[in-house]
Amino acid sequence: MPLYEYRCKECGEVVEFRSSMAAKEEMATALRCETCGSGSFAQIFSGFAVTNDTKTSPSGTPPMGGCPGGMCACNQ
Numbered sequence: 552m553p554l555y556e557y558r559c560k561e562c563g564e565v566v567e568f569r570s571s572m573a574a575k576e577e578m579a580t581a582l583r584c585e586t587c588g589s590g591s592f593a594q595i596f597s598g599f600a601v602t603n604d605t606k607t608s609p610s611g612t613p614p615m616g617g618c619p620g621g622m623c624a625c626n627q
């Protein structure tokens with residue numbers, strides 16, 4: 552399940568959550584900043600931070616091209 556990162560537009564607090572693609576938007580709209588209470592968030596696309604597994608691969612070869620979910624542009 553992909554990890555999504557959102558940044559609070561008011562104070563910059565970063566919130567992470569895991570969600571299915573289908574429920575992502577619903578999760579995002581329900582987010583509340585723990586710091587300032589704002590509900591305004593912007594999604595962060597920081598290289599798709601699912602795991603660090605590819606970086607620690609001993610062979611140095613990326614296991615697969617692209618990202619799960621198909622929303623990422625890295626496979627184009």
Ligand SMILES: [Zn+2]
Nearest residue numbers: 559562584587
């Ligand atoms: Zn905030």
